[in-house]
Amino acid sequence: MENNVLKTSFNKIIDGNKEWVEFVKNDDTGRFDQLSKGQSPEILWIGCADSRVPANELTGKKPGEVFVHRNIANMCVHSDMSMLSVLDYAVNVLKVKHVIVAGHYGCGGVAASLSSKQYGIIDNWLCHIKDVYRLHAQEIDAIEDQEKKTDRLVELNVKEQVFNLCSTSIIQNAWKERQDLAIHGMVINIGTGELIDLNHTFTSNESLGDIFAYL
Structure with a gap:
């Protein structure tokens, strides 16, 4: 029936x-x-799969102006072939000028990563966010309010994912060929619709450190 x-x-x-x-x-x-x-978009948006954070609406762009990849908690994992394939196509074929990693306050994936509860297969994906927590545990643990704790990890996670993107051979090789490519970290306030610039932008590999910057 x-x-x-x-x-x-x-x-x-x-x-x-x-x-x-x-x-x-x-x-x-x-x-x-x-x-x-x-299509000839100037923006690659790497955002969360959350239904409340649509890229075009948040940036005021029309269809065809934003190339989009989304996953749980806007992660840029070096072994994620889906993300890398999107990145390679956007950077080397579409020639986008801006890559935006966009997190959002109140992210369920980030909140889940701060607990020891099991949720299923997603636990393995959340381990990547737990790694970000491990790098900043002292700062995160010093925050008493759970909501503020989560939101701070959202910001730190965005910054770490920006760094992950910048350390890829895809981005660094593109920088060798052109100067019109910037990687940005931003956070969305769902309640107000504001897209907040974290002032975490890279336009070259000069500040990545010797281990991460390819010759």
Whole structure:
């Protein structure tokens, strides 16, 4: 027997698409015709999979202007071939100028990483965030309020993921060829919609340290 609740919910998705089709059909700017022929975004957004943090809306960009990769807690793991493939394509084919790692306050993944509770297979992914905690344990442990503790780890996690991106051969080789590529760390305040610049931007490998900076 078909579940009527699911059918109704699914129909809303179809109806939403019909509204979008009408919007595209009535748009007289020509941008959708142009988009059908290719894309040339200037931004790669690496954000959290959380449904509350859509890249285009937060940056005020239209379809075709933001290339997006999302996962739990906006992680940039060196062995993640999905993330690396997106990064390589965005940097070397699309020639994006800005790569934004965007965390958000109240991140469930970051909050979960601060507990010893098991959640399932995601525990293995959260170990990467626990590694960030380990690097900054003294600072995090000194914060008594749990919400503030989580939000501070959100900020520190973003900074560590920015560093992870900068230490990839993809980014460093791109820097050898051009100067118009910047890696930024930002945090979203969901309650206000504000995209907060953490002033953690890299445009070369000069400040990475000898071990991380490729020749």
